[in-house]
Amino acid sequence: MIAENTQIQMRKGILEYCVLSIISKGEIYASDIIAELKRAELLVVEGTLYPLLTRLKNNGLLSYSWKESTSGPPRKYYQITEEGLHVLHRLDETWKELVYAVETSVAGRNKPNEEQPQ
Amino acid sequence: MNKTIIININSIVFHIEEEAYEVLRSYMIDIKKHFAKTQDSEEILMDIENRIAEMFSEKIQQGKKEVISLEDVHHVIEQMGTVNDFDIEAEETTSQEHRYDSQASAAFHKKLMRNPDDKILGGVCSGLGAYFGLEAKWVRIIFLCFFFFAGTGFMLYAVLWVVMPLAVTRADKLAMKGEMPNLQNFKKSFEEELQSLDPHLSKAKSEIAKGTSFCGNFICKLGKLFAQVIGIAVLIFCAMTILGLLIGCVGFITGVLGYQNEMVFPGTEALPTYQAILALVAGTLAIAIPFAALLHIMLRLLFKTKPMNTYVSLGLWATWITSVIAVIFFSLMGAQEYKESSTIKVEKELAVSAALSFFRKRC
Incomplete structure (x- = not known):
């Protein structure tokens, strides 16, 4: 259970970072974000994305515009805002720090285990 | 020939099969319940509905058909994910406690479904096994025994086959097996209580916590089992x-x-x-x-x-x-x-004279 909680927490943070990054590349539609995430092998269902997008939008990190669609109702296209870009840059830095922290902590972890298997 | 229902999602009209409509309706109710406690639930629901409408339109255009079938609805739900999927991945919760709640209730609502991965006939037995925490083979043996009691097993099996839905999606299968993180709240509050006590107790704490959660689980399971046995008897x-x-x-x-x-x-x-x-x-x-x-x-x-x-x-x-x-x-x-009326008339001569003479004498 603890492992699962930690996994959820880890994924949660990373999902936001990934979604922001994907949107920062240009205007994008929600189901295309899903496609990008699938390509990145970060498995989510569409239902998880909408609450996240709404929250990011309400915090001023995203904006959206309605566009006509050939199939079905008009679509919401998301776009990153100035503030969103600012947050994304800060996240980039944090991510680098995290990668460094994890790499340093993980480095050499397997060695002693191999020598002294429990 | 199927009956269709006309629905409108965000002012787009769809014809949908009755069966598919029932599934979609219960799915939307689940989602509404799930997001009811979060802020901006209206906007999220609107986004989801819009997307569902779009996927339906795509289905109609691709399939060159006019009616949304059950298969289409299942496909949409799979893509959108069920409420359980939202819980597992990254959910929007207002507080930590809420998450514990929803996890506990998700575990409590273990669903009885037919298991398509392990089946001989309809997957009824393995589904039952998953529900009651038994191995499928034991359930099968029990059913086989019941077959010899005037075919009771057969009847029960047929009824269950009809009643139990097939576990199709990943979330269905998870719900079928049912994770058991219930008593999370109980354990959590217990641990918090202990944290305010002496730190020396930390070792004992973990042991006690283990013990309580085991006991709690056991009692909870026993109670449930008892209720289920009575239910099955009825x-x-x-x-x-x-x-x-x-x-x-x-x-x-x-x-x-x-x-x-x-x-x-x-x-x-x-x-x-x-x-x-x-x-x-x-x-x-x-x-x-x-x-x-x-x-x-x-x-x-x-x-x-x-x-x-x-x-x-x-x-x-x-x-x-x-x-x-x-x-x-x-x-x-x-x-x-x-209803027949009849009267019986009986006349009997009583020896009155002797009695009367007796009374007269006394008077």
């Missing part, structure tokens, strides 16, 4: 009663028709044949329908099956009321036959 009782009533009804009808048998329902001989048959059928229905209702309720409670179709339940009500009225009518008819 279920079997109802099924047997209905079966008995049917057999009795057939027996009495053959009796009325004049076949050689010992079964004659008292009073039916007073009625003409066709009325007697009607009376017997009405009587059987009047008793069997409440038992069938009880059976249905138990099935719903135990296995969280779908509610009954409104038309079916209304039809059953009407049938029941009609049969009760018919029973009363035929009883009165039968009673009429016995």
Whole structure:
């Protein structure tokens, strides 16, 4: 259970970072974000994305515009805002720090285990 | 030939099969419940509805058809993910406690479903096994044993096959197996309480926590098992009663028709044949329908099956009321036959004179 909680927490943070990054590349539609995430092998269902997008939008990190669609109702296209870009840059830095922290902590972890298997 | 329903999602009109509509409706209700506590639930729901509308439009254009089928709805739900998927991945919760709540309730709502991954006939046994935490082979053996009791096992199996839905999506299968992180709240508050105590207790704490969660789990499971056993007993009782009533009804009808048998329902001989048959059928229905209702309720409670179709339940009500009225009518008819007035007059000469002379003497 603890492992699962930690996994959820880890994924949660990373999902936001990934979604922001994907949107920062240009205007994008929600189901295309899903496609990008699938390509990145970060498995989510569409239902998880909408609450996240709404929250990011309400915090001023995203904006959206309605566009006509050939199939079905008009679509919401998301776009990153100035503030969103600012947050994304800060996240980039944090991510680098995290990668460094994890790499340093993980480095050499397997060695002693191999020598002294429990 | 299927009946279709016209729905409108964000002012786009779709024709949808009745069965598919039921599934979609319960899915949307689940989602609404899930997001009810979060902020901006309206906007999120609107986004989801919009997307569903779009996916339906795509289906209609691609398939060159006019009606949304059950398959389409399942496909959309798979892509959108069920509420359980939202819980697992990254959910929007207002507080930590809420998450514990929803996880506990998700575990509590372990669903009884047919398991398509491990099946011999319909996957009923392995689904039951997953539900009760037994290995599928034991459930199969139990069913096989019941087959020899006048085919009870067969009847039960057939009913369960119809009633239990097939676990299709990943979330369905998870729900079928049911994670057991219940008592999270209990354990959490217990640990918080202990943290305020002496740090030396930390080792004991973990041991006690382990013990309590085990005991709690055990008691909880035992209680549930007990309730389920009673439920199943009622279920079997109802099924047997209905079966008995049917057999009795057939027996009495053959009796009325004049076949050689010992079964004659008292009073039916007073009625003409066709009325007697009607009376017997009405009587059987009047008793069997409440038992069938009880059976249905138990099935719903135990296995969280779908509610009954409104038309079916209304039809059953009407049938029941009609049969009760018919029973009363035929009883009165039968009673009429016995209504014969007769008087018996008996005159007896009493030896009065001796007694009178005795009293006179005393006076």
